[in-house]
Amino acid sequence: MHNILAIWQREMKSYFVSPIAYVVLTVFLFLFGLFFFGNLAEVVQYTTMMQAQFGQSGQPIDVPAYVIQQLMRTTSLILLFLIPMLTMGLFSEEKKRGTIELLLTTPVGNFQALMGKYLASLTFLVILLAAGAVTLSPLFIYGQPDWKPMLAAFLGMLLYGAALLALGLFVSTLTENQIVAVVITFGLGLMLWLVSVFASSATGATRDVINYLSVISHLDDFIKGVIDTSHIIYYLTFAFVGLFLAYRSLESMRWKG
Amino acid sequence: MIEVEHVSKAYGGRKVVDDISFRVKKGEILGFLGPNGAGKTTTMRILTCYMPATEGTARIAGHDVFEESLEVRRRIGYLPENPPLYPEMTVDSYLNFVARIKGVRSNARKARVGDAIEKCNLGDVRRRIIGRLSKGYKQRVGLAQAIVGNPEVLILDEPTIGLDPRQIHEVRSLIKGLGEAHTVILSTHILPEVSMTCSRVVIINNGKVVAQDTPEGLAHQMKGAERISLTVEAPAAAVREKILAIDGVLDVHAEEKGEVSTCSVECRLGSDLRRILARQIVDEGWGLLELRAVSMSLEDVFINLITQE
Numbered sequence: 196m197h198n199i200l201a202i203w204q205r206e207m208k209s210y211f212v213s214p215i216a217y218v219v220l221t222v223f224l225f226l227f228g229l230f231f232f233g234n235l236a237e238v239v240q241y242t243t244m245m246q247a248q249f250g251q252s253g254q255p256i257d258v259p260a261y262v263i264q265q266l267m268r269t270t271s272l273i274l275l276f277l278i279p280m281l282t283m284g285l286f287s288e289e290k291k292r293g294t295i296e297l298l299l300t301t302p303v304g305n306f307q308a309l310m311g312k313y314l315a316s317l318t319f320l321v322i323l324l325a326a327g328a329v330t331l332s333p334l335f336i337y338g339q340p341d342w343k344p345m346l347a348a349f350l351g352m353l354l355y356g357a358a359l360l361a362l363g364l365f366v367s368t369l370t371e372n373q374i375v376a377v378v379i380t381f382g383l384g385l386m387l388w389l390v391s392v393f394a395s396s397a398t399g400a401t402r403d404v405i406n407y408l409s410v411i412s413h414l415d416d417f418i419k420g421v422i423d424t425s426h427i428i429y430y431l432t433f434a435f436v437g438l439f440l441a442y443r444s445l446e447s448m449r450w451k452g
Numbered sequence: 453m454i455e456v457e458h459v460s461k462a463y464g465g466r467k468v469v470d471d472i473s474f475r476v477k478k479g480e481i482l483g484f485l486g487p488n489g490a491g492k493t494t495t496m497r498i499l500t501c502y503m504p505a506t507e508g509t510a511r512i513a514g515h516d517v518f519e520e521s522l523e524v525r526r527r528i529g530y531l532p533e534n535p536p537l538y539p540e541m542t543v544d545s546y547l548n549f550v551a552r553i554k555g556v557r558s559n560a561r562k563a564r565v566g567d568a569i570e571k572c573n574l575g576d577v578r579r580r581i582i583g584r585l586s587k588g589y590k591q592r593v594g595l596a597q598a599i600v601g602n603p604e605v606l607i608l609d610e611p612t613i614g615l616d617p618r619q620i621h622e623v624r625s626l627i628k629g630l631g632e633a634h635t636v637i638l639s640t641h642i643l644p645e646v647s648m649t650c651s652r653v654v655i656i657n658n659g660k661v662v663a664q665d666t667p668e669g670l671a672h673q674m675k676g677a678e679r680i681s682l683t684v685e686a687p688a689a690a691v692r693e694k695i696l697a698i699d700g701v702l703d704v705h706a707e708e709k710g711e712v713s714t715c716s717v718e719c720r721l722g723s724d725l726r727r728i729l730a731r732q733i734v735d736e737g738w739g740l741l742e743l744r745a746v747s748m749s750l751e752d753v754f755i756n757l758i759t760q761e
Contacts, residue, residue, distance in 0.1 A: 197552075197555075198552075198553055201549060201552040201553050202553070204549075205538070205541075205549050208541070208545075209538065209540055209541075212540045212541075213540060292536065292537070292538070292539070293532060293533075293534040293535075293536045294536040294537065294538060295536075296497075296502055296530070296532045296536050297530075297532075297536035297550070297597070298553075299501075299502055300500040300501060300502050300525060300528065300530045301525055301550070301553045301554050302522055302525045302526050302553070302554065302555050303553045304522070449502065449503050449504065450503070450504065
């Protein structure tokens with residue numbers, strides 16, 4: 196535990212002394228804010244139009260819910276791009292600098308090194324999402340939206356991010372080149388994102404399996420405000436598999452040298 | 453303190469380290485000498501639990517490096533060939549981090565870090581970013597990192613590489629000082645370093661131990677045989693026979709080239725046989741063309757040892 200904390204702290208510091216943290220945070224908030232504004236403007240325009248046509252008798256729509264759902268779908272794509280940036284350096288940089296030799300010859304176990312780094316990237320994701328949540332505050336200033344579905348959406352986003360982070364961490368143990376780590380993580384992530392495309396041409400069980408594998412299909416319920424344990428289990432399993440592979444990869448590094 | 457028994461390491465069928473055995477007693481400084489690519493780094497990596505040996509066992513303070521790797525890791529300080537530094541950290545925060553992951557308790561950490569900084573003479577850069585330091589300072593930060601946990605055993609892979617002569621001198625005396633409280637293994641391909649700092653030397657080549665002795669013993673082996681080079685106008689066989697008869701001569705290699713023989717005479721240490729040789733040759737009526745004492749340096753012996761095959 197002690198060692199995990201030490202590694203976590205060092206990683207957090209190194210995020211914030213390098214430009215990566217600021218670039219990722221800025222790009223995320225810029226895009227998040229932009230799409231929030233865009234979605235909101237769209238809804239406002241739509242309602243104004245409806246009111247002009249049908250007067251007050253038009254169907255009332257839940258503005259915050261609509262905006263959040265649109266926004267979260269976009270956010271999942273933004274995260275797909277940004278998460279590889281958070282994990283690319285975690286092990287590849289250590290390998291390149293030779294500091295891996297320090298980590299693996301001190302009493303820090305592979306597991307602790309892994310967890311320290313994973314938790315640091317997870318912490319950064321929480322910071323990212325929290326900053327995004329703050330951007331939504333105008334909704335609360337000018338109305339009383341239901342916060343529970345929003346929370347569900349953010350929980351889903353966190354789980355989805357946690358899964359991708361574990362994938363990125365694994366890829367980062369495989370190479371000492373950060374660019375390679377980014378591209379492979381992004382490629383794998385995108386593949387798991389788009390895998391549902393193949394579902395339409397498949398039938399029966401194959402179709403179900405493909406749909407189940409899709410990293411995005413499990414996010415939709417969360418975005419709609421539904422917390423379903425089966426989706427939670429999917430993301431946790433995903434993260435666990437990623438971490439397990441990363442662990443094995445670290446172990447095997449000792450044998451390869 | 454350190455026991456290495458029949459350790460081998462193979463990469464894809466090629467043996468990088470081949471059946472190495474040696475022991476280091478507590479408080480000893482062992483010099484690990486060999487040309488580049490001899491297997492020094494690999495041996496050190498096995499000792500530090502960074503990679504397992506293919507065959508054989510190694511124990512540090514009685515703990516097997518493979519079976520009880522965590523116990524071993526608690527007892528060693530390791531400076532790899534390239535100092536494992538995080539360039540974005542300051543010297544202070546880096547050493548604090550290393551002390552922390554080496555299990556130094558928080559109340560002792562400040563003292564330990566201060567101690568390492570003082571020993572490695574890093575006082576005036578302790579708040580600087582490591583990435584902006586010169587190579588010499590980086591090397592010393594690497595050394596400070598190795599000693600910060602106050603480990604029983606120090607394993608230093610080429611600790612003086614990249615330093616200027618004054619710093620080399622400082623680091624050597626630092627290592628000598630460390631040898632009083634720690635057991636040290638250091639690798640190098642610089643010979644004088646060994647005779648200056650180490651109490652024992654293991655010379656390794658092509659993954660095999662080729663010699664193992666104290667620096668004095670090796671120097672004896674090397675300088676023990678003083679050589680005299682002779683060029684004489686006489687048949688080689690006759691020269692060889694006459695010279696071997698002289699007291700103090702250990703061996704004679706003679707080569708004949710036309711009328712002239714060139715000999716290399718190995719003499720017992722301290723017996724300057726030049727006058728006797730000269731007289732003997734003149735007495736025989738041969739023409740003495742050249743007579744020259746050849747002192748064998750450490751370098752010669754080292755090269756001799758590692759080029760023997």
